[in-house]
Amino acid sequence: MANLILAPIVGWFAKVGRAYRLTVEHAGALGILVWESIVAVVTLKVSFRDVLRQMHIMGVQSLPIVFVTASLAGIVTSQQGGYQLISSSPRYVLGTLVVQSVVLELGPLLTAIVLVGRIGARITAELGTMVVSEQIDAFKSLGRDPVAILAAPRIIAGIITMPLLVGFADVIGIYAGMLMADLDGGLGKETFFYGARLFWHSWDLFYGFSKSLVFGFVIPVISVHMGLRTRGGAEGVGLQTTQAVMFMILTILIIDALFPPLLLQ
């Protein structure tokens, strides 16, 4: 009888214990990775060319997809906002709504999610393949530091590229929203920006920028970390990549939820 009650409880604690241990293990390994990357940067072991190459892959090559995502986000916000505002509020509030939604939330978050798919998954799969084909071991055996060669350039490139991409996404999103407001409800450009300016705080830009900086750091760090922990063959790479994507999206959503209580008071 006692067993019947105790067993599930013990099982539950065991599960929590395992999850806790795994979390601590991941956190420790992530910390070490970040620390080693900082050391690699400070000791000038990171090649500038590698950083540029990664910035090209993450930034320039992401422009089309970010363009599409941001335009759609702007258009949808504008349409839905217009629909909700019909009778009660002054029409220029639509400008406020679109600009604030894009700058505070949609620009950084959607760009980050897109980059998880485009860059995060790619990094994990790439490094995972290098692990299972012993290329990481080969780097080490030749006295090279995989963190300096593979991890640090991706992390630096992420931190630099993400805010630029988010800035781009903001501009596109706002512009698309404005065009849509004009098309949909005949709201002129001047009225749209009048509304935007009326409730504008420069703090908002800083807020969006901070988010993008954090996301730009989180994506390469987690994807590199997961890639380097890959075990097994092709199957292991696939599994690890899926897990990395889940891990990145969850982390980004949680961080996104932490921002308002921390920075919007």
Added chain:
Amino acid sequence: MISYQNIFKAFDIPVLTGVDLTVETGEMFALFGPSGTGKSVLLKTTLSLIVPDQGDVEVDGLSVYRGPASNLDTIRRKIGYVFQHAALFDSLNVYENVSMGLPEEELAVLRTAELSRRVWDALEIVNLEPREILSKLPSELSGGMKKRVGIARAIVGRPEILLWDEPTTGLDPINTAAVERLIQRLSKDLEVTSLLVTHDVEGGLHICDRVAMLHSGTLRFCGTPQEFKDSPDPVVQAFVHRDAAIAALDMAVV
């Protein structure tokens, strides 16, 4: 000199359970053993590519696991490692792959002409035609060619010690002989220490000064090739004789 001291390593199951082995400077040493007994794992502990659960490795008196971190850098510089599956960097071409075999400081000061000569020589030593393959990517090479590029990368930096993980598996007889001769020449002319993991028992017995056999996690045998052949141990005998048996089988088929 490499000395493995009481190496233990378990993954899901125990793989190495107390391995002690010493390879003297300038020696050619062959390590045999059934597939999956941990030969590759043992080689990898030399460079801390796999960290043993217990035990230590010393290379020329420097401890890998009990000394300062700088020991590992020094040791990695001394040792060339030939990976079982070549482990070429697949985003780099053959030229770049082989140049990675040189230490960073050397690459920084080496002139382009000198560097190409070193890469060129290393490829010719392993019987590859540099002109044809220098600009190829690993994905464009055959398995045997990859393997030999991997050997070129390991020797281009003129290491004092070479760890060979099945360098001749998958090579045709001519290239097998070429690699065996290379191991012998490096050892005789340049006093390079070689630890060779191989399934080619006959070849290993032929070229090596001493041989050992890894079986169920420990060293089952360690001695000269002659002692190996004469060993009364049934496991060793099975290994020697299995080879003879296969030769006989081949003869019967022909």
